[in-house]
Amino acid sequence: MLSLTIVVLAAAAAGFIVWANDKRHAKYGAGVPAGVSVAVAALAWIILMAAGFGYLPGLTWIPWVLPIVLGAAAATAAAIYLGRSRARQDTERLTAILRA
Template sequence: MDTVWSLVIDIIVTAGLGFALWAADRRHGKYGIMLPVALGVVVGCFAWIVLIAAGTGYLTGLTWMPWIVPMVLGVAVSFVVTKLVERRREKRDIADLTRVLKG
């Protein structure tokens, strides 16, 4: 039952950090508010499942892995993907605006 609490805490922390990432980004209008949150939670849950299936939650000295690794991976993936989406969306918006202004 202790490992289930690590999943719950990972989800709460990762979602909170996803909201904070969105709020701190000055160009967050290029993507939705749930993109960093959903990415972080999905990646965090998947990483937690893999780590628990590997047995790291029950091995002495490795019990920190299901607590810390999913949070770090979730936030890192949220940050990287939102930056990629932001750049791609900005290029597409500029191209569309240029096309509309020329036509």
Template sequence: METVWSLVIDVIVTGGIGFALWAADRRHGKYGIMLPVALGVVIACLAWIVLVAGGTGYLTGLTWMPWVIPMALGIVVSFAVTKLVERRREKRDVADLTRVLRG
């Protein structure tokens, strides 16, 4: 049961940082508010499942892994994918606007 709390904390922290990431990005209009949040939470949950299934949550000296690694992975993936989506969306919007203006 103690290990399940690490999942709860991972989800809360990763989701909160996803919202903060969206709010801090001045070009957040290029993607939805739930993209960084959902990505972070899904990646954190999958990483937690893999780590706990691997037994790291119950081994002495490795109990920190289901707490820290899922949060770090969720944050990094959330940041990277939102920047990738932002760039692609911006290029596509400029191309569409150019096409419309040319007529």
């Protein structure tokens, strides 16, 4: 259970780092990439542990590293998608307001 705690904390940190480095981070909350990262990392950890990867000699690093990497990738994808779509929606709303 300690490994899940460490994976979740590292994934949350990765999500906050992704948020801080995104130039459009004002378009969505700071908790969104961190939450996505934690959810994906925890799910990946559960799947890997259920598959038995946590107890294979030489492969015990997989449930520690892979979920964090997957969580960071999911946070990056969420930040890119949300930043672009919300910026586009804000522009459309502002254009509609200015035309009226």
